[in-house]
Amino acid sequence: MKPVKKSETILIIGGGLCGSLLALRLAQRGYTINIYEGRPDLRTTDISAGRSINLALSNRGLKALRLAGVAEKAKAICIPMYGRMMHDAKGNTFESNYSGRKGEYINSISRGDLNGILLTEAEKHENVTIHFNKKCLGVDIENSRATFESYKTKEPFTIQADVIFGTDGAGSSLRKSYEKQLPGFKVSQEFLTHGYKELEIPGINRKHQISKDHLHIWPRGDYMLIALPNTDGSFTVTLFLSYSEGAYNFDNLKSKEKITEFFKRDFPDTLELIPDIFHEFTTNPTGVLGTVKCSPWAYKGNTLIMGDAAHAIVPFYGQGMNASFEDVAELDAVIDLYQGDWERIFSEFQKERKKNADAIADLAIDNYYEMRDHVANESFIQKRIIEMALEREFPSTYFSKYSLVTFNEHLGYHQAMTKGRAQDKVLLKMIEEREIKNTTPTKKILEEVQNRSEKLLNIQNE
Ligand SMILES: Cc1cc2nc3c(=O)[nH]c(=O)nc-3n(C[C@H](O)[C@H](O)[C@H](O)COP(=O)(O)OP(=O)(O)OC[C@H]3O[C@@H](n4cnc5c(N)ncnc54)[C@H](O)[C@@H]3O)c2cc1C
Structure with a gap:
């Protein structure tokens, strides 16, 4: 036309x-x-x-x-990035997919x-x-x-x-x-007490040094590092860190010794991937988040x-x-x-x-x-495993909060948030109160989550 x-x-x-x-x-x-x-x-x-x-x-x-x-x-x-790849402080990694359904990725x-x-x-x-x-x-x-x-x-x-x-x-x-x-x-306008700085993991002969199929996260409680792949084999790494609080912050990370010490202690595996961390750290600007x-x-x-x-x-x-x-x-x-x-x-x-x-x-x-802290928390990890199973077994019925927000583009963010939060609350409570055993059928978990979160939503709407 x-x-x-x-x-x-x-x-x-x-x-x-x-x-x-x-x-x-x-x-x-x-x-x-x-x-x-x-x-x-x-x-x-x-x-x-x-x-x-x-x-x-x-x-x-x-x-x-x-x-x-x-x-x-x-x-x-x-x-495509199919899930998160978490890196712990000892250099161990574990994966968590974004969805239990095939073909859902960011x-x-x-x-x-x-x-x-x-x-x-x-x-x-x-x-x-x-x-x-x-x-x-x-x-x-x-x-x-x-x-x-x-x-x-x-x-x-x-x-x-x-x-x-x-x-x-x-x-x-x-x-x-x-x-x-x-x-x-x-x-x-509300600014976080944390800012961000980008660093680079270069590619080697245009090849990625770590899995390009994941969004990498180094969660460390009060701060974190993430990395997303680029088509030239490199990764753009972003450090989210407080400006002035904690033992390491943007204000006190100035010397080569202190910057190296910080990465050695918290992100040792990245030191092998980023050749000159001091140069990267001191030449790239720090941005605000709000x-x-x-x-x-x-x-x-x-x-x-x-x-x-x-x-x-x-x-x-x-x-x-x-x-x-x-x-x-x-x-x-x-x-x-x-x-x-x-x-x-x-x-x-x-x-x-x-x-x-x-x-x-x-x-x-x-x-x-969630990203800087909960992704490494036991209940959260168990919740993600159960959600993946629910999405795999009931692909047209169950959608986690992440899926509702990220993959359900025909649902408004507000609806995705209310439904997703109710499901999260119910599932976490069931996990914490040990209601879910290894033998509990997934169908039963689905019905409980659906019924209880619906009740919760009805109470909220009254
Ligand atoms: C660290 C970081 C990571 C992010 N990661 C993601 C992500 O993974 N996924 C995602 O969806 N979003 C992400 N975002 C958010 C995303 O960058 C923004 O939401 C997006 O850029 C908004 O687009 P915009 O066009 O509204 O604004 P902008 O991209 O900021 O574009 C504004 C444009 O206006 C121009 N401009 C500004 N002032 C003037 C002026 N006075 N006169 C004329 N021109 C002007 C600027 O030069 C610019 O070109 C991220 C943001 C940050 C900071």
């Missing part, structure tokens, strides 16, 4: 993951789009420093990419390459123009006018559009304009914030990008219903989406504790 040319002009601030997919989808619908991106074109300039190099892409993100016809292109640069993908694909696909449409090195300074929301500064000339200039989307990430300029201009605008919740996301039919600009979350469920892509799919469905009435589109979009965005923000914080 040939898209119908729409009369509205659309301005998108930020050509990152969400903005570039949004531009592509709106261009397919026939709108005239101008993207203004603060940084240079990442397809021709190396600007990866300080940003996570690879990300876990899963069903919700793929659903939105499929809608825009780019899922196959993305999949071509993905590495994917490691390069942020830069995926963003590049989306920009290229968007640019193929003659109704899309991308302006790089143009940083937004603020938006006059009443008059739909955005002011930018050109990186080269430093001259400010103003662009007027019928509709302005802010997809300019966690530090969004449009969200900051709401703060200044919208009485009653609510925003909360959650942004705000409301409203829109002003009349003039402006809307989406992606991290509206709901930045901590990265522990691997869902920030997936949620940002899902925003595009959800908005698209609302456009189908109210095409031409942006005010209605924006308010309906937020009505449904906000509770789901809040839910994944909370789930991501829960997973922070």
